[in-house]
Amino acid sequence: MKLKISGLTKTYKNGVMALDNVDLEIGAGMFGLLGPNGAGKSSLMRTISTLQSPDSGEIHFGDINVLNNPMALRKVLGYLPQEFGVYPNMSAERLLNYFAQLKGISSKEDRKKIIKEVLEVTNLWDVRNKSVSGYSGGMKQRFGIAQLLLNNPKLIIVDEPTAGLDPAERHRFLNVLREIGANHTVIFSTHIVDDVRELCREIGILNGGKILYRGTPTDAEAQLDGKIWMRIIERSELDDFARDFNIISSNFNQDNTLNIRVYSETQPNETFVMAKPQLEDVYFVTLKNDRL
Known part of the structure; x- marks a missing residue:
């Protein structure tokens, strides 16, 4: 399934144009969205995720008209925002069980199976009984990936996920993204060029709400030869x-x-x-x- 964005614009009440006629097409695999702080990356991620409405433009994911039918997208969307929130004093396993129920997984056996799978994918199985509030920053980010995988999303969006992580945590987190990127459409928004170089076969560079470059890292480097x-x-x-x-x-x-x-x-x-x-x-x- 492809994500197709055309003519997307968004201006906030303070007059800041966050998105300026954005056209973008993203297929399966890891797509890196690069840009400095304030470039419009989070605005684009929130708009795709149906958390805010654009002033104009269209978004389609496969046969879903996202702006006309946001609930249809949410059923196949996994979203990890830049700020993931505060955790109750609850183990990872119990908290994921709660999230799975919210996502409509009614069978106890089905929940148990998918929770084990996502904890193993994110390398959190051995600490499943530990309170998430006591996790390190990198572990919390991996838990964020675990919860968004519960409904087997077709589109995954992660916004600045490695900001503030130490090198070891960043490496572990990127390994998790690399694994899930093989079977999903993943948009990885960041200002850290090294993260994109390691993970993404296609990239876009965004600044001032505009897409300035779209292509592969190899092609981009070749243009500067x-x-x-x-x-x-x-x-x-x-x-x-x-x-x-x-x-x-x-x-x-x-x-x-x-x-x-x-x-x-x-x-x-x-x-x-x-x-x-x-x-x-x-x-x-x-x-x-x-x-x-």
């Missing part, structure tokens, strides 16, 4: 180089020098060497061009 240049400079030289060259990113080295990456159609000067394009370069170049 021969246009990314690199050199090491002293920290004190950064302002001068920023004035003279199109710096898209800079990173500190151990000796406190800076490794700068520059976008240019030709070699900026003889001190620069050509660098292999990375998805991070695509992201920064796209955002920078959008501001021009």
Whole structure:
């Protein structure tokens, strides 16, 4: 089933245009939606999830007209928002049993089976009797995935799921997403480029409520082939180089020098060497061009 979005617009009462004529088509597998904070990612996720209405546009998922029949989408939707909420003092297993009843799984045996499956998929089976309120941040996020899998959703939306997680928790969470992404349509919204590089075969870059790029990471990197240049400079030289060259990113080295990456159609000067394009370069170049 494909998700098709056309002409989607949304302006809030304060005058901020969160979505600006968004057109997007997403098929099965993991789709990464990249953009800085305030780009409109959460607005798009909430609109697709029927939590808010757009000013105009259409959304279809398979044969479901989402805006005309939101309940039909909700039956096949799994949604993990950026803020997942507060948990009662209840074990993961008991809480999932409660959620399963809310989702209409009336058979006790059916609930027991699906709860075991989702706890195993999210690597929480061994801590199923522990209170969810005592889980770490990463475990809570994985529990969020477990609860949304209870109704075997066809469309899964996760909004900034790794924000605030330590590296080990982030790795475990991404492994869970990788596993479920093989059999579902998953939209993974984030501002962390590394997460998308590891997981997603297709991406979209969103800023100012507009889709600036849509394609594969490989194709995006290929478009910058021969246009990314690199050199090491002293920290004190950064302002001068920023004035003279199109710096898209800079990173500190151990000796406190800076490794700068520059976008240019030709070699900026003889001190620069050509660098292999990375998805991070695509992201920064796209955002920078959008501001021009």
